[in-house]
Amino acid sequence: MNLTGRNTILSVSMACAxxxxxxxxxxxxxxxxxxxxxxxxxxxxxxTHSSKNIGLNLNSMASVAGGxxxxxxxxxxxxxxxxxxxxxxxxxxxxxxxxxxxxxxxxDGGNATRTRNGNTINIDPDEYHVCRTWFSDxxxxxxxxxxxxxxxxxxxxxxxxxDTGTLSYLYGGDNLAVIHYAPTTGSYELFLPxxxxxxxxxxxxxxxxxxxxxxxxxxxKLTASIDNATTGEEAGSISLSVTQPVxxxxxxxxxxxxxxxxxxxxxxxxxxxxxxSITASxxxxxxxxxxxxxxxxxxxxxxxxxxxxLSADIARSGTEILLSNVGMGRGPFRIxxxxxxxxxVALNKFSARYNDLTREAxxxxxxxxxxxxxxxxxxxxxFGDESSLQISASLQDETLFTEQLNGxxxxxRGGPFSFQSxxxxxxxxxxxxxxxxxxxxxxxFDESPYDERLELVSCE
Numbered sequence: 001m002n003l004t005g006r007n008t009i010l011s012v013s014m015a016c017a018x019x020x021x022x023x024x025x026x027x028x029x030x031x032x033x034x035x036x037x038x039x040x041x042x043x044x045x046x047x048t049h050s051s052k053n054i055g056l057n058l059n060s061m062a063s064v065a066g067g068x069x070x071x072x073x074x075x076x077x078x079x080x081x082x083x084x085x086x087x088x089x090x091x092x093x094x095x096x097x098x099x100x101x102x103x104x105x106x107x108d109g110g111n112a113t114r115t116r117n118g119n120t121i122n123i124d125p126d127e128y129h130v131c132r133t134w135f136s137d138x139x140x141x142x143x144x145x146x147x148x149x150x151x152x153x154x155x156x157x158x159x160x161x162x163d164t165g166t167l168s169y170l171y172g173g174d175n176l177a178v179i180h181y182a183p184t185t186g187s188y189e190l191f192l193p194x195x196x197x198x199x200x201x202x203x204x205x206x207x208x209x210x211x212x213x214x215x216x217x218x219x220x221k222l223t224a225s226i227d228n229a230t231t232g233e234e235a236g237s238i239s240l241s242v243t244q245p246v247x248x249x250x251x252x253x254x255x256x257x258x259x260x261x262x263x264x265x266x267x268x269x270x271x272x273x274x275x276x277s278i279t280a281s282x283x284x285x286x287x288x289x290x291x292x293x294x295x296x297x298x299x300x301x302x303x304x305x306x307x308x309x310l311s312a313d314i315a316r317s318g319t320e321i322l323l324s325n326v327g328m329g330r331g332p333f334r335i336x337x338x339x340x341x342x343x344x345v346a347l348n349k350f351s352a353r354y355n356d357l358t359r360e361a362x363x364x365x366x367x368x369x370x371x372x373x374x375x376x377x378x379x380x381x382x383f384g385d386e387s388s389l390q391i392s393a394s395l396q397d398e399t400l401f402t403e404q405l406n407g408x409x410x411x412x413r414g415g416p417f418s419f420q421s422x423x424x425x426x427x428x429x430x431x432x433x434x435x436x437x438x439x440x441x442x443x444x445f446d447e448s449p450y451d452e453r454l455e456l457v458s459c460e
Contacts, residue, residue, distance in 0.1 A: 035119045037162040042121065043107045043114075046157050046167050050181040050188075051099035105133035106155055106169070119165075123155040148205045149198070171198050185225040189243060192218045211252050218246030218259070232271060239266035245284075254291070260284030274318035282308040294337045295381030301337050306330035309349065316355070324351040332370075340379035346370040359403035360412070368394045375426065386426035394418045408444040408457050416440045419454055 035042070110129025115122050130153075131146035152172045159165035167179040176194040180187045196216040203209050221243045228235040246259040260283035269276035285305040292301040307330045313322040327349035335343040351364040371391040377384035399414030411417055417439045425431035435453050439445050444459040 035159045035161060037159070039114070039116050039121060040108070042157065042159050042162070042165075043123075044104070045163050046159075046165060046181060047100050047103040047107055049163055049183055050103055050167060050179050050186060102134060105130045106153070107157070109133070119159045121157040121159070123157070125150070125153060125155060127151055127153070145205050149202050152197075152201060170194075172201075184227075184229075185223075187221055187223040189219055189221040191244075192216050192220075192246065192248075211250070213248050213250035213253070215247055215249035217244070217248075218242065219244035220246075228270075228272065230272075235270040235272065237266065237268040240264045241266075253289075255287065255289035257288075258284065258286045275313070275315055277313040278310070279312075280308070280310045293335075293342065294379060295383045296338075299338050299381075301335065302339070303335050304331075305333045308333070316357075319357050320353060320355045322351075322353045325349055326351070337379040340376060341372070341374055342376075342379050343374075344370075344372045361401045363395060363397060363399045363414075365397045366395065367399075384426075386424070388422075388424045388426070390420075390422050392418075392420045404444060404459050406458070406460060408446040408459060410444045410459050411439050411441050413441060417445075421453070 037045075106125045107123055110126030112126040112129065113124045127147035127150040128143060130150055131143045135143065135146060153176075154170045154173075156168040156170065157165060158168070164182040165180075167181060168175060169177040169179075171194045174194040174197065175191045176198065177191070178189045193216055196212060199212055203212070219242070221241050222239070223241070224236065224238045226234075226236040241264060242259055242262045245261060246257070248257045249255075262283045262285075263279065263281045266279045267276065268278075282305060284307070285303070287303040288300055290300055291297045293299070294301065306328065308328050309325045311324045311326070313324075314320070315322055327347040329349055332344045332346035334341065334345075346369070348366065348368045350367045352362060352367070353364070354361045369392065371389075373389045375384050375387040377386060395417045396414055399417065400412040401417075402410050402412045404410050418437075419439075420436045422434040423432060433451075433453070437445070437454055437456070439454075439456065444457050445454050446457045447453070448455045
């Protein structure tokens, strides 16, 4: 590993993140009793319980995804090595051991000093010991750079019991990461302003003044819990959320990014049953950046998504998927260049289910999808040829689709299912097409063998 220049910033920042990312969770009351456990043991417990929840959840997720007939059918990947074998006991154990080593180096060893006041232990790590542990293959001068960067790092453990508590990493006196740890639950929260301070210090020490955004705000939180650690029957949950609104603004790189408080994903899995669930709730996603799309380098591309929600449950031993609250409720997803629409996607929130054994899909609520793409001169300048594509699909609630023996799809109940598509070829190659089809209850449809249009076919 070459610990110089930009690599130094990335290496030290990544090492900090790795050392405190697989974290334990909260446990204990607001007025904890005095913890009498030996200080050395409390430190070892903090490192141990902050490093063993995520690997098991990865195992469980891989097992559920690999064993589900729904995901296999939808992805058409039912061959080769099963995803359930992606993480074995040895890899999880190695992962846990590595994280524990990274963590423990910041809490003990070398000439680290510590003071204890009741349940609180304040630690000033030995930076050289930390850096030698993290980057054992580096030369002495690179270790010196690393140590100078970590000079502002301090750690605080607040124990609520022998096995639970809070592990806080501070940089320059500000929260860099706050970990809540326990034997079976954990959370890790990363604060972006302190991460920027760490990056600035890295640039100053290395003499590589790589430009950093003027505005860096927000916080991200990773949470994990284990319900069952038995090999092959792992069960638990893992989630990543935005706990403080994120804002990153750079005048040099000319971008402005913001994201409101959101759940980026929350996954629960049970390898023993093959069931699981995933939810997401994205709020106020906005990006404005120059020279991303279009012919003009000064053109500003904006990407907006006011909201998006999703809840999906894999049930019936992995053979059925239930969807609810899927879609956007406060406006469409939109990409524009200089405020000229390039792509818009509007999807009303809907609920549905798909059963892989019966090969049927049922919509519990109305479904409406509208997609529009414009390759216009207004947006793309001389690149644009005025081509456009529009797709619309809609159906009423209580509509049931079933797969037929001949491979077609039948509107078994409800409907009608309406599908419209049109394409205008702005290059003049006569590739225009337009389709408007309505399929009512009792009718079957399939994709045309000559093109990608839908057509009415026999159900037999």
